[in-house]
Amino acid sequence: MKYCSINGKQQTTLAVTDRGLAYGDGIFTTAKIVNGQVLLLEKHIERLTHGCQYLKLKLPTNINLQKQLADVVKGFSLAVLKVMITAGSGGRGYSRFGLTENSANLIIMISDFPRQYELLAQQGITLGDSKQQISTSPMLGGIKHLNRLEQVLLRDELDKRIEDDLIVTNCQGNVIEATSSNIFYWHNEQLCTPEISTSGVNGIIRQAIIAKKNDIKICQTRLEDLKHAQAMFISNSLMGIMPVKTYNNRKLTLDMVLNIQKEMKSFI
Incomplete structure (x- = not known):
């Protein structure tokens, strides 16, 4: 880890009573830092803001999140930013009763960027x-x-497999995502992505691609549908758009994905 701060103070310790530890009571986002700037910073701020509103978390009132993030990442040319907001310490059991306006903790971490992503993207x-x-x-x-x-x-399953990543379905048998990324695929020349309203995460890169390519079909997807895919890619904020060269040992074309990479270059 290259940097860590909690509520603006550089430190790596947190109270064992924090609700993020006890219950996972909090949210996070992970972003790519390039040349001292956070890619799609506004979208990551939106994600954190929406998550806080939905989960009824309150940031410490004296923190300007966007300015603090911009200041922290200035000295990093290529790195990974992770921001967590926990509910903080307080309450009784699951109840948040007793938390104050300033109970929440803002944790900012910066770590090395996975260099293998650049080669794999090609x-x-x-x-x-x-x-x-x-x-x-x-x-x-x-x-x-x-x-x-x-x-x-x-991830434990993936660590024991020979593939680079795995497609994950939900308990209803619908394709949702890979282990830490969203999925796109072409079927009969149509670019598609699974519908994920009740499972998985609507990734920021997924949102950017859908906004840019308004002809994408968002649909319930089964593993059977992917057997006939012409091309596929996965995406998240760190890897960007990652082509799939083989799916279950079946070769896929890369050309369609490389074209999407070029189209989205200015966005990611």
Whole structure:
């Protein structure tokens, strides 16, 4: 880790009573730093703001989040930014009763960027199917909250597999995402992405692509549909657009994905 601060003070310790530790009571976002700037900073601020409003979290009143982030990342040419907001310490059991206006904790961390992403973005990755399924959660669908045990178990599975990443379905058998990214695929020349309103995370890069390419079809997707995909890619804020060169050992074309990479270059 290159940098860590809590509520503006450089430190790496947090109270064991913090609700983020006890209950995952909080939200986070992860972003790419390039030449001292956070890519799509406003979108990450929007994600954090929306998450706080939805989960009824209150940032400490003396913190200007956007300015603080801009100041912190200035000295980094290529790195990973992670921002967490926890409910802080207080309450009894699950109840937040007793928390104050300034209970929440803002945690900012900067770490090394995964250098292998640059090469993989050109060569493509291998993709398989996860043996595990994630839950549906109408209350929390799309929110990047701190409860990520499903992703921990998915990553544990991936660490024991030979593929670079895995496609994940929910308990209803609908394709949702990869282990930490969104999925796009072409079927009969149509660019599609799974519908994820009750499972998974609506990633910032996913949102940017959908906004740019207004002909994308958002649809319920099954693994059977992907057997006939012409091309595929996964995306998140760090890897950007990552082509899939093989899916379950079946070769896919990269040309369609490389064209999308060029179109979105100014955005990501």
